Amino acid sequence: xxxxxxxxxxxxxxxxxxxxxxxxxxxxxxxxxxxxxxxxxxxxxxxxxxxxxxxxxxxxxxxxxxxxxxxxxxxxxxxxxxxxxxxxxxxxxxxxxxxxxxxxxxxxxxxxxxxxxxxxxxxxxxxxxxxxxxxxxxxxxxxxxxxxxxxxxxxxxxxxxxxxxxxxxxxxxxxxxxxxxxxxxxxxxxxxxxxxxxxxxxxxxxxxxxxxxxxxxxxxxxxxxxxxxxxxxxxxxxxxxxxxxxxxxxxxxxxxxxxxxxxxxxxxxxxxxxxxxxxxxxxxxxxxxxxx
Amino acid sequence: xxxxxxxxxxxxxxxxxxxxxxxxxxxxxxxxxxxxxxxxxxxxxxxxxxxxxxxxxxxxxxxxxxxxxxxxxxxxxxxxxxxxxxxxxxxxxxxxxxxxxxxxxxxxxxxxxxxxxxxxxxxxxxxxxxxxxxxxx
Ligand SMILES: Cc1cc2nc3c(=O)[nH]c(=O)nc-3n(C[C@H](O)[C@H](O)[C@H](O)COP(=O)(O)OP(=O)(O)OC[C@H]3O[C@@H](n4cnc5c(N)ncnc54)[C@H](O)[C@@H]3O)c2cc1C
Numbered sequence: 132x133x134x135x136x137x138x139x140x141x142x143x144x145x146x147x148x149x150x151x152x153x154x155x156x157x158x159x160x161x162x163x164x165x166x167x168x169x170x171x172x173x174x175x176x177x178x179x180x181x182x183x184x185x186x187x188x189x190x191x192x193x194x195x196x197x198x199x200x201x202x203x204x205x206x207x208x209x210x211x212x213x214x215x216x217x218x219x220x221x222x223x224x225x226x227x228x229x230x231x232x233x234x235x236x237x238x239x240x241x242x243x244x245x246x247x248x249x250x251x252x253x254x255x256x257x258x259x260x261x262x263x264x265x266x267x268x269x270x271x272x273x274x275x276x277x278x279x280x281x282x283x284x285x286x287x288x289x290x291x292x293x294x295x296x297x298x299x300x301x302x303x304x305x306x307x308x309x310x311x312x313x314x315x316x317x318x319x320x321x322x323x324x325x326x327x328x329x330x331x332x333x334x335x336x337x338x339x340x341x342x343x344x345x346x347x348x349x350x351x352x353x354x355x356x357x358x359x360x361x362x363x364x365x366x367x368x369x370x371x372x373x374x375x376x377x378x379x380x381x382x383x384x385x386x387x388x389x390x391x392x393x394x395x396x397x398x399x400x401x402x403x404x405x406x407x408x409x410x411x412x413x414x415x416x417x418x419x420x421x422x423x
Numbered sequence: 424x425x426x427x428x429x430x431x432x433x434x435x436x437x438x439x440x441x442x443x444x445x446x447x448x449x450x451x452x453x454x455x456x457x458x459x460x461x462x463x464x465x466x467x468x469x470x471x472x473x474x475x476x477x478x479x480x481x482x483x484x485x486x487x488x489x490x491x492x493x494x495x496x497x498x499x500x501x502x503x504x505x506x507x508x509x510x511x512x513x514x515x516x517x518x519x520x521x522x523x524x525x526x527x528x529x530x531x532x533x534x535x536x537x538x539x540x541x542x543x544x545x546x547x548x549x550x551x552x553x554x555x556x557x558x559x560x
Contacts, residue, residue, distance in 0.1 A: 174476075318544070320461070320481055320543070320544065321461075321481060321483075321484055321486065321487055322484075322486045322487075323484070323486075324481075327544070327545075393465055393473060393474055393479055394479075394543070394545060395544070395545050396545055396549075399544070399545045399548045399549075402548060
């Protein structure tokens with residue numbers, strides 16, 4: 132199918148894009164990689180009257196490593212650039228590990244980091260990964276810039292804290308702490324499909340070898356990407372043995388609010404979360420020993 | 424799930440063009456993998472098709488189709504001039520049933536008998552759970 136008629140703008144700077152957005156907010160949509168928006172328009176699930184194409188805004192892409200090791204990644208940075216970045220691999224191994232699970236290489240060559248986050252699909256990898264990383268999103272709107280922590284950003288199905296006249300400009304990710312391990316696991320029907328369930332984990336051990344902090348981001352098991360808060364806090368203080376991973380998995384399965392669809396019942400999603408959380412926690416813990 | 428090996432021993436009478444024949448078998452197996460694991464029309468009670476796009480109606484992709492080893496037995500047909508038989512369907516016809524057998528074997532769950540395809544993960548989960556619940560103590 133083809134999309135309904137729309138007006139097209141291609142601003143050359145963030146200021147210009149924001150001015151257009153300010154003028155047309157409720158009728159306009161930002162066009163990033165177009166890998167979610169354009170199919171939605173073609174299926175006529177979305178019909179924005181105005182598209183503001185930010186592919187020509189160079190200042191929105193790029194990866195910077197700050198003095199403290201943290202990353203700042205421009206919203207328009209392509210997913211395949213993030214995937215092959217040595218900076219990302221060094222500072223945020225979890226993000227590096229998760230990238231190949233997003234769709235297919237062709238889609239990652241167009242799709243952007245910011246686009247996936249702004250789109251906020253509960254089945255997408257990046258929102259759950261950002262939650263587990265404790266990332267922060269930088270937004271700009273008519274009243275200036277603000278930073279929104281990942282865990283205050285995702286509200287519901289495709290709903291975020293962004294106002295209609297605001298745009299996402301960059302993503303900040305803290306450098307992975309020493310004595311930390313991460314894992315990303317998901318289960319999809321075919322490689323590249325949206326997952327039926329998935330888990331992103333970060334674990335940090337204290338000097339006594341027990342878990343000091345843990346974060347578990349879950350995808351596809353709720354109306355919005357979510358943190359399994361109870362499961363994570365149950366891990367803190369433990370040695371993260373198999374039985375601790377199983378305990379966390381059981382709690383996570385109780386925290387989620389899955390729905391059934393063509394490919395997986397709510398029941399099956401709960402089962403998957405139980406299995407995947409256990410595997411992810413075990414893998415993240417084992418990764419810490421690997422690096423000594 | 425990982426398909427570790429797939430072997431076809433095939434008889435279409437006299438082989439005329441081995442390359443085309445192998446291609447037919449590869450294509451048939453790919454289609455059979457689709458039947459075995461993915462392809463399923465879901466229709467609601469009002470008769471509305473629920474998976475009318477390739478986003479929801481799944482076909483096997485390159486990463487779902489295994490490498491296929493092929494060997495031929497040539498039993499010439501008595502009634503055709505060149506001794507040939509059809510070669511188009513044999514690749515896909517047994518595939519669903521034999522994957523059902525292989526999955527049954529791999530799971531090793533007592534009482535689990537797979538009598539249907541496609542074997543989606545969700546359906547397998549239900550069938551496996553059903554078999555476990557019915558298993559005698
Ligand atoms: C066949 C296929 C399979 C896919 N599989 C997966 C998958 O397995 N996992 C997965 O996570 N994704 C998948 N995707 C989606 C893909 O990752 C998209 O690229 C991503 O979700 C959206 O990024 P985009 O840059 O293409 O954004 P667009 O499609 O351009 O935009 C998406 C939405 O975000 C808004 N937006 C974009 N940028 C900004 C910004 N800077 N500020 C404010 N709003 C903004 C747009 O207005 C729009 O509403 C798939 C896509 C396809 C076509």
